[in-house]
Amino acid sequence: MTGNDPQVNWASFGQARAELGVNFVRILGYFREDGVKSVSQIEEAMRSQNSAAMVIPAHTLKGEARQFGADMLGDLAEEIETIARLCVERHDTPTHALEQVVQLRPLFESTLQLLEREANPLVERRPVFGRRSLAG
Template sequence: MSSASDPLVNWDAFSNARAELGANFVRILGYFREDGVKSVSQIEDAMRSQNAAAMVLPAHTLKGESRQFGADPLAEIAEMIEAIARDCVESRDTPSPALEHVVQLRPLFESTLALLEREANPLVARKPTAFGRRPAF
């Protein structure tokens, strides 16, 4: 697994999700990829059209799915976007306060997804987990 100090992924949460989802883990991670790509695009489109209401659902979806895999920084930025969008809907304002977060969203999503997929790849060499065992070469 990647470094415990990795700022993009909470590896304990990732391991828990992997254990809980079992054989479905890779498939559900694939859904996260598909949903995430769609959510990021919808958030960017809503920002361009200054439509706060259109930001709420994709930000909410991205937040929840990110937390499931331990992608805490991604979940936090999605949560900020969602909160700003909800406030703007209530005040009937444009979502311009969310712009700095929306700009950070795609690169953060792509970096995080790359880490998650690399870790989920069964072909990646792993350090042995049991004391005294050596990896097979």
């Protein structure tokens, strides 16, 4: 776990882990499933130039990402949601969100990998402050 990771706010992640307790890993799994669905829905909405269809999956992804401290992902989803909402108001297509939508899947996948690696109880942790590992 890194304190200074731009993709994940590890303090928020730790707080979510503490608050969710034994349900943490299961709920992280729901985040994976919902996130995969949301990213696909956003990409499909972009392909079909449907601003309205982007709003809910972007909003959902934003909230779930921030729950786990995935601030960069939450911020990107919020940008997409904001652009989509403005486009709906203006009866416009979401072409201005293309750059963000292109960044979304790789950021989601790399963030999820970080979260799942940290959540895995079988992952060997680095020694803390100079303690030597017993493994070697």
